[in-house]
Amino acid sequence: MSSTRDSVAAEGFTPPGPGVFNLPPIFGDTANLFTKPQFQLVIAAGLVFSFFYITSRRTALVPSKAQYMGEQAYGFVRNSIARDVIGSRDFMKFVPWLVATFFFILVNNLFGVVPFIQFPTFSRASFAYGLAALVWLLYNGIGVYKHGFFGYIKHATVPGGIKGPILLLIIPLEFASNILVRPATLALRLFANMFAGHLLLVLFTLGGEYLLLHSDNALYKPVGIIAFILAIAISFLEILVQFLQAYVFTLLTAIYVSGALAEEH
Amino acid sequence: MSDNPERRPSGDPWVPFGYLVGGAAFYGGVGWLLDRWLDTSFLLPIGLLFGIALALYLVFKLYLNA
Numbered sequence: 001m002s003s004t005r006d007s008v009a010a011e012g013f014t015p016p017g018p019g020v021f022n023l024p025p026i027f028g029d030t031a032n033l034f035t036k037p038q039f040q041l042v043i044a045a046g047l048v049f050s051f052f053y054i055t056s057r058r059t060a061l062v063p064s065k066a067q068y069m070g071e072q073a074y075g076f077v078r079n080s081i082a083r084d085v086i087g088s089r090d091f092m093k094f095v096p097w098l099v100a101t102f103f104f105i106l107v108n109n110l111f112g113v114v115p116f117i118q119f120p121t122f123s124r125a126s127f128a129y130g131l132a133a134l135v136w137l138l139y140n141g142i143g144v145y146k147h148g149f150f151g152y153i154k155h156a157t158v159p160g161g162i163k164g165p166i167l168l169l170i171i172p173l174e175f176a177s178n179i180l181v182r183p184a185t186l187a188l189r190l191f192a193n194m195f196a197g198h199l200l201l202v203l204f205t206l207g208g209e210y211l212l213l214h215s216d217n218a219l220y221k222p223v224g225i226i227a228f229i230l231a232i233a234i235s236f237l238e239i240l241v242q243f244l245q246a247y248v249f250t251l252l253t254a255i256y257v258s259g260a261l262a263e264e265h
Numbered sequence: 266m267s268d269n270p271e272r273r274p275s276g277d278p279w280v281p282f283g284y285l286v287g288g289a290a291f292y293g294g295v296g297w298l299l300d301r302w303l304d305t306s307f308l309l310p311i312g313l314l315f316g317i318a319l320a321l322y323l324v325f326k327l328y329l330n331a
Contacts, residue, residue, distance in 0.1 A: 159323070161330050169319055176287030177280070177320075185279055185286075252279070 013210045016202045021123055021195070040121045044107040048100065077102045077250065085254040086261070094257055097138065102250040105131070105190070109242035112198055113235045120194040120242065125187070128194075132187035135253050140179070143260030152260070178259075186252055193245045197238045204231035281328075284320035292316030 023036045055070025063071060077099045082091040105122070112120030122128045143152040157174045158167065204227050212224030296312020299305075 159327060162323075162326060166322075170323060172291050173284060173288045173316070173319055173323065176291040177283035181283040181287045181290070182279075185283065 013207070013214075016199065016206055018199075020199070020202050023119070036119060037121045037124045037127065040108060040111050040117065040119065041127065044104055044111070044121065047107050048103045051103070052099075073103065074099055081247075081250055081254050085251065086258045090261055094254065098250050098254055101131075101135075101253060102246055105249055106243060106246035109194060109246055110239070112194060112201075112242060113238055118201075120198050122190050123194040123198045125191040125195075128187040128191035131190070131249075132183040135186060135256065136183040138253070139256035139260045142257055146261055155262075156260075182256065186249065190245050190249055193241055197234075197241055200234055201231055201238065204228075204234060281320075281324045284323055285317060288316030288318075288320030288323075289313050290316070292319065 026034050026036060026039060052070055052074070055066045055073075058064070059067055078091075078095050081102070082095045082098050085091075086094060108121035108127075111117045112123070122131075140152070143155060146152070147155050156178045157171045159170060159174055162170060208224045208227030208231060210224070211220045211227060215221065215224070292315050293309060293313040296308040296310070296315075299308045299312070
């Protein structure tokens with residue numbers, strides 16, 4: 001048994017690592033001018049725009065099937081994220097941002113399981129950082145706009161219900177948590193989920209291919225088929241994760257905005 | 266369902282996580298800087314533990330009051 005294991009190891013199946021995320025540029029050479037994930041971002045923006053443009057182009061009192069789909073998609077984010085979290089007074093201003101964010105992330109994530117694309121855009125961390133930076137600007141900007149600069153700093157760093165000298169110790173902690181850690185966790189959560197999911201799929205697929213085609217031992221071939229079946233099962237799990245991550249990102253954006261708008265703690 | 270603005274969900278389940286990371290990072294950073302300044306090596310762990318303890322205190326305080 002140990003000899004077969006050694007022979008497999010000697011043949012050298014190299015498990016996929018972070019290297020699988022370094023795709024070659026589509027054009028442009030060393031400067032990496034244009035890569036597949038960048039292309040996907042543009043495609044996703046185009047898809048989301050077209051979907052809402054087409055479904056809302058001819059609106060009628062009795063909606064067509066397309067209009068109905070568009071309204072359902074829009075209504076989901078508008079009602080179950082924006083209105084529930086931000087509250088009925090202020091939420092309409094933020095609905096376009098939230099709807100765009102949700103569907104942009106959703107489409108980019110789903111690229112991870114769409115055949116022949118099969119790469120979740122936000123498994124490249126910089127894109128997630130960029131998105132989180134936009135959210136950071138949004139909720140801090142809203143807060144400063146609403147409370148004034150120093151008013152917002154106080155709002156974001158002084159928790160309600162705590163008094164006395166311990167406040168001096170709490171304020172830097174609140175500042176770090178609300179202003180510095182938030183955007184980092186927002187980006188990392190999205191990035192890490194997409195990264196891990198893609199790596200898992202690549203591992204099961206490449207491992208299955210290796211066991212099925214390149215292994216000397218005939219007993220390993222059925223295991224390769226099982227690995228393929230598992231890869232398909234994991235793809236469905238990934239669809240769930242991809243949807244949830246888009247939802248969570250949008251939900252947290254709404255929560256941060258709502259926190260910045262709140263009158264008092 | 267929080268049409269009433271007074272009763273918004275404080276909602277973000279990641280708040281305690283943010284406090285813990287923020288506390289450890291900030292007070293750990295202070296400890297690290299003091300270590301470099303005073304040429305010692307025990308202030309970084311003390312800062313880390315202090316930050317985490319403070320974060321826990323804050324989490325308990327806020328969530329028990331709520």
